[in-house]
Amino acid sequence: MELTKTKTTPMMVQYQKIKDQYPDAFLFYRLGDFYELFNDDAIKGSQLLELTLTNRSRNAENPVPMCGVPHKAAQNYIDILVDQGYKVAICEQMEDPRLTKGMVKRAVIQLVTPGTQIDVGTQNAKSNNYLTALVYDTDHQTFGFSYADLSTGELKTAKLDNQAELVNELVSLQTKETVIDSDVPNTIQETIQKLGILISHQELLPVNASVSYLSQDVDSGPLKRVVKLLLDYIQTTQKRSLQHLKRAVVYEPSDFLELDHNSQYNLELTRNIRTGKKSGTLLWLLDKTKTAMGGRKLKQWIERPLVNRSKITARHDAVGVLLDHYYERSQLQDELIKVYDLERLAGRIAFGSVNGRDLIQLKTSLQQVPKIKYILEQIADDSFKEILQDLIPLDDIVDxxxxxxxxxxxxxxxxxxxxxxxxxxxxxxxxxxxxNGQKWLAELEAKERQVTGINNLKVGFNHVFGYYIEVTKVNLDKIPENRYQRKQTLANAERFSTPELKEKEALILEAQEQSKTLEYKLFVQIREHIKKSIKRIQALADSIASLDVLQSFASISEEYRFVRPTLTNDHQVKVIEGRHPVVEKVLGHQQYVPNDVDMGQATSVLLITGPNMSGKSTYMRQMALCVIMNQMGCFVPAKKAELPVFDKIFTRIGAADDLISGQSTFMVEMKEANDAIENATPNSLILFDEIGRGTATYDGMALAQAIIEYVHNNIGAKTLFSTHYHELTGLDETLKHLQNVHVGATESNGELVFLHKIQPGPADKSYGIHVAKLAGLPNGLLKRADHILAGLEKKAEGSGSGDHASQAISGQPQLKHSRKKAAGEEEQISLFPLEQVDDNQAEVVSQLKNLDLMSKTPMQIMNQVYKWQQKINRE
Structure with missing residues (x-):
């Protein structure tokens, strides 16, 4: 139910006229020292901000709901709303109410949105806040894509060929807001909304000089259009200078090691799968940066590793030099820690929101530049030639x-x-x-105390009544007759004035007001002069950020014994005693078991078998992290590493439903497998973990084998494929580029002991029941499983080596099974006859068979499993 529009008083007419221009935003309407919200904004805002909801014109027939916040504390309330995905229009008084007759002019001076928020707070100092934009090229059915960070000035654009690439960029950039025009199809808009991203609409505006300048390096029509759309939205919402924005850079996703958002998620590069936080990620491990700029640069390097061999080598060279110069590196760290966020300081200068403390931070930061430059010059290595070129001290600004x-x-x-x-x-x-006026007031107070004999007489000031002489009521009879003029009555005192005090008050207040006005004018002049050097400050910031990341790599490499990898020209991989760096940090060096990955040119597929929980997934992840760290320019967690330059990484690790598109675990698994099959090249790395487990045994096994064969025969990418289907290990007899390895395990006194060591050849058995025992399943259930397993193995031996399923693998053990199919039902495989189980177990099996998992919560399923345990244990 919509509230009726506000009563047509002049002020509310003005309010409604402005509100109508921003229907999708909270309007913070300035009234004196408060920002007020009215009508629906007030009702919803009071709930979100926990404010008291009151009414304007409460005695009227339709009182107007209202609430407000002090203007000096408004930023905190704005941040709360924007963080929750809302927009806030800030409406200011454009005239001095004291000098204005009639209605004060008001106008929106800024629209704050999730993607344009620049006051990010210290907790997000090392993260970017990207605003993205999107146009659709109907002729080629591709997308023009662009993104910017208003706080740092970064501006980039790219052509994306399909929806999958678009989703990948949106998710990888963690954007909160996307700007589109009217041509973007509704299906694409729905996909973006499912990602939890706010969609904002903007139509193209007439061309202006600043937009033309920023897009001058963009040749493609759709890319020029999307950059202009993004800049038009920024100008429309921010209503201020874009001087700090850098010229748009065109990039290709293929310019970097391609990692889709699923791979970034699975490998926990920047966000922990369990907590969504930084802790426990590769970013967490590698971040020894000393500046906020360096922290953001590190995150960008992690998410976009290089594919250019010479650039990778240049970073390795720099890390090696810093690693060898411990003393100079320590000096660099001491200076870097004094450098504030130059990128965001430049942004605030351009936006006109910089204050005096910001300028002191700028000065302090710039004062470190000559020291940083001197340290690098002492190292005297060509690795820092490019960085040194932009380390130009800005002494004029400092002075x-x-x-x-x-x-x-x-x-x-x-x-x-x-x-x-x-x-x-x-x-x-x-x-x-x-x-002098203040000195005169102190002298007046002393004189009046002496004349009147009132020792607690005081001369004071407030903004309403100005300067006054205050006397407590018990001393009023001591005041000489006609000496003072009454000004204000308080509960326990009276306040007075004199003609002389009024005259001096006017002089003092005029001097103070003119002093403040002139100070602000001088400050703005300084700010505008510094604004002319924004590009120099940004170039300096970029060099310092890169240097900060390189010293972080060197420090981490020293602390965790990383080594410089050798870049190979052929397609061989050799990692000796490789480690998963994050797991090693958590477990400790002494507890972590390193492993080799040896895949010469003749090996394209490693088929990994071994017990669950033994470390297969960790082994695969550590290989991927080794590749990513190498191509970021960092040293790698190994004793020795020889690696090619990969173009793409594909992962299918872990089990999770895709809640956005409503797809099951198995469907997600198949789509990710298909993505690798369609897009991988011989220079890619593929990690497939337990493909096929989400469906029936023989379906899964058949799919797994077919995928292995396809990758082996048609792609040739380096592939690590872990599986619980031990029958697949026979593939090494027919696929010459496939090699079997397994994670070692042994039995001691009937107990399973994981060795966490990769060994040649296939695993000798599954150990599934042993793992179930480690998980704490009831002894009765485990005994029953042993009994069933023995029966299955006996049947398999008796059935010979005939074909099964689709005659997938010759020589694999066969399971004799019966098929039963009721009308309208899919075929079911009965792995053991129910007549062999007791009544309790039969009942449990029956209930399990008919349990609708998708309709149950995890807690309901846990409760049901507990009941089954109790029932089985009572036998």
């Missing part, structure tokens, strides 16, 4: 801030106290007048 801004300025730039004494002669005069 300007040093001369003008006090060392500890207040947060506000309009209340005075920001500019140093001696910087401006007129400002010094105003301050002198104000200071």
């Amino acid at each position: 300007e801030i040093q001369d003008a801004i006090v060392d500890q300025p207040p947060i506000s730039v309009t209340d005075g106290g920001v500019i140093k004494d001696g910087f401006n002669a007129q400002l010094d005069k105003y301050r002198d007048a104000s200071n």
Whole structure:
């Protein structure tokens, strides 16, 4: 139910006119010292912000719901709304109410949205906030895609060939908002919304100079269009300078090691699968950066590793030099830690939101540049030639801030106290007048105490009544007759004035007001002058960020004994004593068991068998991380490593439903497998973990074998394929580029002991019941499983080596089974006759067979399993 529009008072007419321009945003309407919300905004805002909901014109027939927040505390409330995916339109008073007759003019000065938020807070200092834009090229059925970070000035664009590539970019960038035009199909919009991304609409505006400048390096029509769409939206919402935005850079996804968002998720590169946090990820391990800029650069390098061999080598060279120069590296760290976020400082300068403390941070940061440059020059290595070119000290800016801004300025730039004494002669005069006035007031207080004999008489000030003489009521009879003029009555005192005090008050207040006005004017002049050097500051920031990441790589490589990999020209992989760096950090070096990966040119597939929980998945992940770290330019967790440059990594690891598209675990598994099969090249790395487990045994086994054969025969990519289908190990007899390896395990006194060591050849058995025992299943159930297994193995031996299923693998053990098919039902395989079980077990099996898992919560399933345990244990 919509509320009726507000009563047509002049102010509410003005409010409604502005609100109608921003129907999808909360309107923060400035009234004096508060931002007020009305009508639906007030009702919803009071709930989200936990504010008291009141009414305007409460005695009217239709009182107007309202709530408000103090303007000085508004940023916190704005952040709360934007973090929850809402937009906030900030409507300011455009005139001084004291100097205006009638209605004060108001206008929206900024629309804050999830993608345009620049005050990200210290907890997000090392993360980007990307705003993305999208146009659809109907002629080629491709997408023009662009993204920007308003806080840092980064601006990039790319052509994406299909929806899968689009989704991958949106998810990888973790964007909260996407700008589209009217041509984007509804199906694409629905997909974006399912990702939890806010969609904003923008139509193209007339061409302007700043947009043309920023897109001048973009040749493609759709890319020019999407960059313009993005910039038009930014200008429309932010209504301020875009001077800090960098010229748009065109990139190709193939310029980097291609990792789809599923692979990034599965490998836990930047987000922990269980917690969604940074802890326990590769980013967490590698982040020894000292600056916020370096932290963001590290995250970008992790998500977009290189494929250019010379660039990878250049980073390796730099890391090696820093590793060998411990003393200089330590000095660099000491200087880097004093460098603030130059990228975001440049953004605030351009946006006009910088304050005095920001300028002091800028000065402090720039003062470290000559020291950083000197340290690198002492190392004297060509690896830092490019970085040194942009490490240009900006002494002119340092000197300007040093001369003008006090060392500890207040947060506000309009209340005075920001500019140093001696910087401006007129400002010094105003301050002198104000200071002399304060001295005069102190002398007046002392004189009046002496004349009246009232020791607690005081001269004070407030913003409503100005300066006054205050006397407590018990001392009123001591005031000489006609000495004071009554000004204000309080509960326990009276306040007075004199003609002389009024005259001095006018002089003091005028000096203070003019001093504040002049200070702000001087501050703006300094800010505008520094704004002209934004590009220089950004180039400096980029070099410092890269240097910060390289020193972080060197520090981590030293601490965790990483080695420089050798880049091979052929297609062989040789990693000696490789480790999963994150798991090793958690477990400790002494407990982690390293493993080799040896895949010469003659080996394209490693078929990995062994017990569940033995470390197959960890082994596969550590190989992928080794490749990613290598192509980021970092050293790798191994004793020795020889690696080619891979173009793509595909992973099918872990089991999870795709809740966005409503797909089951098995469907997700098949789609990810298909993605690898369709897009992998001989230079790719494929990790397939337990393919086929989400369906019936023979279906799964057949699919697994077919996938292995296809990858082996048609793609030739380096592939690690782990499986619980031990029957597949016979494939090495027919596939010459496939090699069997297994994770070692042994039995000791009937107990299973994992060795966590990769060994040649296939595993000798599955150990599934042993793993079930480790998981704590009841002894009665385990005994029954042993009995069933023995019967199955006996049947398999008696059935010979005839064909089964689709005659997939010659010589594999056969399971004799019966098929029963009721009307309308799929074929079911009965692995053992129910007459061999007792009544309790038969009942459990029957209930299990008919249990509708998809309709149950995890807790309901756990409760049901507990009941079954109790029933079986009572036998």
